[in-house]
Amino acid sequence: AVDLSGVALYTDPAELFARERLDAVSITVPTHLHADVSVRALEAGAHVLCEKPMALSCAEGRRMLDAAASAGRHLQIGHCIRFWPEYVKAREIVTDGAYGRVISATFRRFSATARTRRGCWFGDASQSGGMLFDLHSHDTDFVQHLFGLPQSVCSHGDLESGGANHIVTAYRYAGGPLVTAEGGWAMTPSHGFQMVFTLVMEGAVVCFDSKKTPTLTVYPESGEPFSPPIAAGDGYEHQIRHFIGLIRGDRMPAVISPHNALTTLRLLEAERESMAEGQAIEIKEEIIGRKCQQETTVCGWPLSVCSWSLRCDPDGVARALSELDIRLVNLALKPVFAENGAEYLAAVRRLAWPLSAATIGFFHEDYTSLESIRTTGGIVPDAHWPRSREMVLRAIDLTVELGAPFLTLHAGFIEEEDGTAAQRVRDRLTLLADAAGEHGIGLLLETGQESAGSLRHLLETLRHPALGINFDPANMILYGKGNPVQAIGTLAPWIRHIHVKDALTARQPGQWGTEVPWGDGEVGQQDFLQALHKVGYRGALAIEREAGDDRQRDIGIAIKRLRRE
The missing domain is CATH 3.20.20.150 (Divalent-metal-dependent TIM barrel enzymes)
Structure with a gap:
């Protein structure tokens, strides 16, 4: 056991940030408090790892993003599925292209939260965002991580008390794959938690099921099914290591940015709107920058x-x-x-x-x-390639x-x-x-x-x-x-x-x-x-x-x- 008897406890974030000089803060408060506590921490000079979702609205997310930019501090949102070994491997398989394009992608995520956490803040959509923001957000975020911004979303849900216990969303990509995500937290306790995806590709089918062993299997067009090697550990561990690397100034792959998390909020808001209006909602190619004003x-x-x-x-x-x-x-x-x-x-x-x-x-x-x-342009001249390569790689980071x-x-x-x-x-x-x-x-x-x-x-x-x-x-x-x-x-x-x-x-x-x-x-x-x-x-x-x-x-x-x- 870890002895925490010497650790100072605070019930007021303002007092904490006023008294302590902190390098970093992990924020796991109820979702409706994410923006306020994150902004206070950033203004106090701390780097922030905030639990997902970023906030309950794009307006709050923008406050967080602007505060990070003004303070010059890292803000990482805990979309842990981007770091989950099976999901990381699936994205590698898609990006590699060895099995051709993705024809369809189906994501499913279930839990018993609605039954097991009655009476707490999770059950209050004004504090947690409900199932849509708390559970389904994992797959909404991974869909845009894997395929980019969809042209539209069309969602159907089991609506109760202003929230939804179950949702099915279709993400439309012109000329792209058929993508759907289903989420629900009204499962029985005996069913418990489960996350699943199926990627149907031209040359293989990739299946993941957290309830099976092995969890990830590739079914190629020719040859026997196999389980590809994946990293040890889970997404929680890997996202924390990533956050620490950013703070240390290590060169880290850009797995998640505050802008990505803000885009996920925009998609979640669109899914909520689609459920309420009973129609597809177009997703405009919004340029979500530091200031996030309404652009001309x-x-x-x-x-x-x-x-x-x-x-x-x-x-x-x-x-x-x-x-x-x-x-x-x-x-x-x-x-x-x-x-x-x-x-x-x-x-x-x-x-x-x-x-x-x-x-x-x-x-x-x-x-x-x-x-x-013709003789000097771009990355073609061999004599300048080492410097050109260095400049482009640095420009990618910037x-x-x-x-x-x-x-x-x-x-x-x-x-x-x-x-x-x-x-x-x-x-x-x-x-x-x-x-x-x-x-x-x-x-x-x-x-x-x-x-x-x-x-x-x-x-x-x-x-x-x-x-x-x-x-x-x-x-x-x-x-x-x-x-x-x-x-x-x-x-x-x-x-x-x-x-x-x-x-x-x-x-x-x-x-x-x-x-x-x-x-x-x-x-x-x-x-x-x-x-x-x-x-x-x-x-x-x-x-x-x-x-x-x-x-x-x-x-x-x-x-x-x-x-x-």
């Missing part, structure tokens, strides 16, 4: 501005954003690696913008001419830390006719995409330096779930790589982020085209936006301007023209 939108798409377009320091960018009435930023990370990089990063952390994406460029790139960028969902970059010209060189670049992209995927973000390749068909062929060859596209229509014109509106249809399954930029075709072959303000070039705003609507694009529109004497004015023009649609 056009046709439902959040508007963002590329920070490098403004050609000033972060405080200058902040002033320009205020004048433009835009809060969302596509942040340049290249300045972090320059001489005054520490000051730049400190300012970015202080300003704590919500980010639509982060972008990394390289110092060796030469955009003087098409020929110069993208996660700053709360951006994507890191974008120009990969460079991939010369398919040189098979050895092309394979070398594909291997590099796979390495970087693996790192991004492990950290829970997307690595987006910017259009322009190859045709839409060539880029699609590359992505189909790699088949990496973390890889996507940052679609820049002007680049396709500037590089002479085809019609951008037509390219949207070709690349639609991978488009995750958009650069709003316009251009005119080069007067002579082999030369650059000319960048012009949005709406003055050949992209064609109406056709472009209609094409995005047609393919169901749900991300941000980030306005980029890399030419002109008054770029802030040109960005303002773009905003006005977009708002007319």
Whole structure:
């Protein structure tokens, strides 16, 4: 037994944080107190590991997220299923792709809480969030961890006293797997607790049942069923080790971020709304940043501005954003690696913008001419690969830390006719995409330096779930790589982020085209936006301007023209 007789006991968190100097706090109070106690702990300078769910509303979750950003402290929410060995292994199997795509995924979670904990705070939905927030949240969170944000949710539940004892939710993914999750806490005590999942894949079925031994079994299309090796211990232990690693400053995989936990709250609120209204609820591609304000939108798409377009320091960018009435930023990370990089990063952390994406460029790139960028662009040049690799891996860490969902970059010209060189670049992209995927973000390749068909062929060859596209229509014109509106249809399954930029075709072959303000070039705003609507694009529109004497004015023009649609 552990002797706790010398441990000071407090009944008032305010007194605790005023008297004690704490490195970290584990918060396991009733759910309705999570936000208040977490914010107090963060403001007192402590790192926080808070039990799931994050809070009972997105508004409370945002308070926690903002407090962590302001204090510069780690906030980890205890979504332990992301660390549970069988679930970790299942995600590895899906990500590896050896068994092909997931056709369907079913998750089930049952307990007897409603019968065994009558009369305590668990039974009061105003304090616990009820079964939906306390039990079902595990699977809601893992669904978005495994498959990303669904397009909509449709939930049916056994409603009682404002809560629900049982729920079944369908998560809709366009062109993706059929995903459902069932949860209930009205099981009999003799049944007890059980968690189950079944993943039906093209080449195997993966089954987990906490009541069976072994708990996890893979049934391949050919060969005998087998139980893959999994880590020892349970999710509780692994999430605590992860939290300690963050505090120590160790390089830890990005398994869970406060933004992930906030997204889970948004999904839970949508499921509750769906049950109440008896219909599916659309999940918009919300960019959940540090500040989480209501973003300026056009046709439902959040508007963002590329920070490098403004050609000033972060405080200058902040002033320009205020004048433009835009809060969302596509942040340049290249300045972090320059001489005054520490000051730049400190300012970015202080300003704590919500980010639509982060972008990394390289110092060796030469955009003087098409020929110069062909030989120096992106991660292709062998002489610069070690430094490029180091920069991208660091940029991935920063993208996660700053709360951006994507890191974008120009990969460079991939010369398919040189098979050895092309394979070398594909291997590099796979390495970087693996790192991004492990950290829970997307690595987006910017259009322009190859045709839409060539880029699609590359992505189909790699088949990496973390890889996507940052679609820049002007680049396709500037590089002479085809019609951008037509390219949207070709690349639609991978488009995750958009650069709003316009251009005119080069007067002579082999030369650059000319960048012009949005709406003055050949992209064609109406056709472009209609094409995005047609393919169901749900991300941000980030306005980029890399030419002109008054770029802030040109960005303002773009905003006005977009708002007319």
